[in-house]
Amino acid sequence: MSQETLISQLKEKFPEAFLDITEFVGEKILHLKSQNILLVLTALKSAGYNFLADLTAIDNLTLGGFERFAVSYHLLCHETAERVTVKAYVSEENPTLPSVESLWKTADWQEREVFDLYGIIFEEHPNLTRIMNPDDYEGYPLRKDYPRLGRKERDDFPVVDRGIQKKKPLE
Amino acid sequence: MNRVTEQPIETDKMVLNFGPQHPSTHGTLRIIMELEGETVTKATPEIGFLHSGFEKLGEDLDFNQYITITDRMNYLSPLCNNVAYALAAEKLMGLKVSKRTEYIRVLMCELSRIADHLLNVGMLAVDLGAMTAFLYGFRLREDIYDLFEIATGTRLTTSYTLVGGLMRDIPDGYDKAVIKVLDETDEVANEIETLLNKNRIWQDRTKDIGIISKEDAISYGISGPMARASGIDWDIRVNEPPYSSYEDFDYDVAIALNGDVFDRYLVRMEEVRQSIKICRQSLDKMPTGDVSLDPDLGFSLPPKDEVYNSIEGLIYHFEVTMPNRGMTPPVGEAYVPTESPNGELGYYIVSDGTRTPYRVRTRPPSLMNYSIFSKLIEGHMLSDAPAILGSLNVIAGELDR
Amino acid sequence: MNPTEIKSNILTTTLESAINWGRKNSFWPMPFGTACCGIEFMAVLAARTDLSRFGAEAIRFSPRQSDLLIVAGRISIKMMPVLIRIYEQMPEPKWVISMGACASSGGVFDTYSVIQGVDQFIPVDVYVPGCPPRPEGVVEGLMKLQDLVGEEKLSDYSPA
Numbered sequence: 151m152s153q154e155t156l157i158s159q160l161k162e163k164f165p166e167a168f169l170d171i172t173e174f175v176g177e178k179i180l181h182l183k184s185q186n187i188l189l190v191l192t193a194l195k196s197a198g199y200n201f202l203a204d205l206t207a208i209d210n211l212t213l214g215g216f217e218r219f220a221v222s223y224h225l226l227c228h229e230t231a232e233r234v235t236v237k238a239y240v241s242e243e244n245p246t247l248p249s250v251e252s253l254w255k256t257a258d259w260q261e262r263e264v265f266d267l268y269g270i271i272f273e274e275h276p277n278l279t280r281i282m283n284p285d286d287y288e289g290y291p292l293r294k295d296y297p298r299l300g301r302k303e304r305d306d307f308p309v310v311d312r313g314i315q316k317k318k319p320l321e
Numbered sequence: 322m323n324r325v326t327e328q329p330i331e332t333d334k335m336v337l338n339f340g341p342q343h344p345s346t347h348g349t350l351r352i353i354m355e356l357e358g359e360t361v362t363k364a365t366p367e368i369g370f371l372h373s374g375f376e377k378l379g380e381d382l383d384f385n386q387y388i389t390i391t392d393r394m395n396y397l398s399p400l401c402n403n404v405a406y407a408l409a410a411e412k413l414m415g416l417k418v419s420k421r422t423e424y425i426r427v428l429m430c431e432l433s434r435i436a437d438h439l440l441n442v443g444m445l446a447v448d449l450g451a452m453t454a455f456l457y458g459f460r461l462r463e464d465i466y467d468l469f470e471i472a473t474g475t476r477l478t479t480s481y482t483l484v485g486g487l488m489r490d491i492p493d494g495y496d497k498a499v500i501k502v503l504d505e506t507d508e509v510a511n512e513i514e515t516l517l518n519k520n521r522i523w524q525d526r527t528k529d530i531g532i533i534s535k536e537d538a539i540s541y542g543i544s545g546p547m548a549r550a551s552g553i554d555w556d557i558r559v560n561e562p563p564y565s566s567y568e569d570f571d572y573d574v575a576i577a578l579n580g581d582v583f584d585r586y587l588v589r590m591e592e593v594r595q596s597i598k599i600c601r602q603s604l605d606k607m608p609t610g611d612v613s614l615d616p617d618l619g620f621s622l623p624p625k626d627e628v629y630n631s632i633e634g635l636i637y638h639f640e641v642t643m644p645n646r647g648m649t650p651p652v653g654e655a656y657v658p659t660e661s662p663n664g665e666l667g668y669y670i671v672s673d674g675t676r677t678p679y680r681v682r683t684r685p686p687s688l689m690n691y692s693i694f695s696k697l698i699e700g701h702m703l704s705d706a707p708a709i710l711g712s713l714n715v716i717a718g719e720l721d722r
Numbered sequence: 723m724n725p726t727e728i729k730s731n732i733l734t735t736t737l738e739s740a741i742n743w744g745r746k747n748s749f750w751p752m753p754f755g756t757a758c759c760g761i762e763f764m765a766v767l768a769a770r771t772d773l774s775r776f777g778a779e780a781i782r783f784s785p786r787q788s789d790l791l792i793v794a795g796r797i798s799i800k801m802m803p804v805l806i807r808i809y810e811q812m813p814e815p816k817w818v819i820s821m822g823a824c825a826s827s828g829g830v831f832d833t834y835s836v837i838q839g840v841d842q843f844i845p846v847d848v849y850v851p852g853c854p855p856r857p858e859g860v861v862e863g864l865m866k867l868q869d870l871v872g873e874e875k876l877s878d879y880s881p882a
Contacts, residue, residue: 174653174654174655175412175413175415175653177655177656200539201539201542203542203658204656204669204682204684206669206682208679208680212673212679213671213673213679222669224656224667224669224684228539228553228555231562233656233658235654235656254541254542255540256540256542256692258692259688267376280369281368282368282369282372283372283799283800283835284369291374291834291835292377296834297834298374298377298378298380298832298833298834299832300833301834303799303834303835304799304836305842307806307837307842308806308843309842310806310809310810310844310845312845314814314879314881315879315880315881316845316878316879317877317878317880340804342754342783342808343783344783348756348757369798369800370756370798370800370801370804371756371757371796371798372798372800373798373831373835373836374833378831378833390830393757393758393830396757396758396761397761456768456769459764459765459768459769460769460770462765463765463768463769463770476762476856477761477762477854478758478853717756721798
């Protein structure tokens with residue numbers, strides 16, 4: 151079945167999950183609420199979209215949108231070579247949504263990265279710990295209110311004590 | 322009476338740290354392995370030792386400045402990154418580039434693909450003890466670096482494309498230099514295959530090691546030569562709507578069926594041969610034309626001699642580059658997947674209408690390819706770890722960004 | 723000066739020049755390559771620009787057996803403790819070359835997780851600029867270090 155009919159079938163089946171359906175430069179984007187994301191993605195996977203290409207998040211603080219954070223999933227169907235983007239909106243007070251690791255194993259590390267950089271919590275994830283930053287890092291770097299230069303973590307190391315004294319060359 | 326009783330040997334579990342500084346880990350990777358004797362029972366990779374905040378930088382640099390940063394992600398084939406980012410930005414803004422630009426981009430991508438595969442096969446050979454293949458591959462890589470230097474000015478961090486065109490055109494006589502290097506590449510590929518394909522030690526160390534099944538490959542998001550070595554017939558240049566005039570070229574896609582380390586090596590060597598074919602075709606059919614967009618559109622820089630010698634060129638230059646002026650892209654988002662030597666490399670750009678992107682995200686093929694490592698190594702011996710790691714082609718710059 | 727002082731000073735200078743000649747012509751480098759500069763360092767060791775003609779052929783990836791640490795590539799906050807530990811494991815005498823813009827000063831990456839210059843925490847002898855530096859540039863850096871080592875004196879080293 152074509153992508154249009156599939157999307158309209160999904161909208162009939164889960165009417166309370168959809169916030170909007172838009173299209174930009176030939177790509178279809180489905181905007182959803184965060185609680186029903188697992189049901190919609192399971193339906194998409196059984197309809198043929200078997201490859202999860204990318205999982206990332208966007209902080210809508212100055213862009214505007216339905217909520218503050220949007221987690222976007224890019225799906226690909228190997229049979230018809232069609233792609234679709236699904237965005238799940240997550241609010242700032244309660245940044246949680248269900249994990250899709252049970253559908254695609256590649257979501258494991260990518261959700262850990264979103265947790266590390268944005269602070270969005272994925273329920274029922276097997277191992278939700280920081281992946282890019284050190285384990286004792288505080289703060290979520292890619293949020294819009296975190297400064298690019300950091301909060302002095304990069305200056306925080308001991309100067310090495312060499313054990314001997316060596317004269318520097320005078321030039 | 323002689324009775325030989327066999328007693329099972331009891332071994333203790335040992336935890337070994339394959340640390341972030343090690344000659345066999347290509348880059349800064351750390352694996353914590355639990356060993357029983359020589360067999361690995363569990364391996365936990367730890368990444369993030371090269372995390373530099375690329376995506377945070379993307380929100381402060383404008384569309385053309387970010388191209389210099391994209392080189393530093395996959396530093397074995399930087400031109401592929403430049404082309405992928407330029408394609409995503411052009412799709413977002415709805416720009417159409419000239420045919421000559423597209424053919425030159427294809428030529429550069431395929432030369433980078435040859436360089437990347439030869440280096441990867443060379444490093445795999447060095448880890449397993451066959452040092453000659455590495456030296457042959459590197460000698461050829463120096464010749465390819467010379468070609469890049471003639472066209473772009475530097476060897477490694479090229480920053481060759483602009484949004485809407487290229488930095489500058491290729492000089493006259495470039496095709497003769499490229500054809501000479503392509504003939505040498507044919508010979509070097511033959512030499513490497515003669516050394517390794519029927520080599521008893523190579524086959525023993527790479528056959529039936531690290532087998533990836535088809536279902537696992539799709540579930541873990543694996544693409545590129547690794548997926549094709551497991552039997553998945555998917556190449557973005559062929560199966561999806563082709564980008565950058567790839568439909569004008571005639572080439573084959575290499576697929577293998579077993580999914581072990583030996584098959585991945587064979588798929589990469591065959592891709593080198595197909596890339597040589599594409600390069601020759603692009604030089605034969607190269608159209609004439611201009612490689613930069615019309616500066617009236619306000620997206621790309623005018624040529625330098627106009628900037629220095631005429632007042633209109635100077636005004637257009639300032640209109641594009643000054644901080645409170647410049648390009649005004651539409652509000653929206655775009656994702657373009659391309660076929661890089663590692664797999665599906667895509668850029669996801671979200672724009673809010675100002676001259677800097679709101680969010681730039683790289684879809685890193687190395688991250689997806691590396692996540693299957695802990696499953697592959699279970700049950701194998703410790704000395705199979707460099708073989709499997711070498712065949713995954715993990716590049717730390719792209720993995721950690 | 724009386725004759726015994728002159729004789730002992732002459733002996734020391736000949737000893738120093740012999741020791742320095744031995745040290746500068748047989749560096750045993752330890753490459754700490756993390757990123758793109760690591761690939762250019764591999765090109766320095768390969769056939770076209772050959773580092774072994776300067777005696778620096780024995781690349782041992784163990785810090786306890788080497789005396790020249792080449793920091794090639796950007797160092798992030800997760801990797802810095804590793805670098806400090808490797809520097810402390812090297813025995814004296816040891817020198818450090820900081821290769822590339824990212825190791826010398828942070829380079830293009832002025833962000834929350836890249837160390838803006840390794841010389842804030844470990845002592846560096848020679849800085850090689852470039853992004854990445856050409857192999858000839860690295861060879862020039864090594865030759866400058868050879869000049870520096872050639873002028874060292876035994877009295878430069880004193881207990882802390």
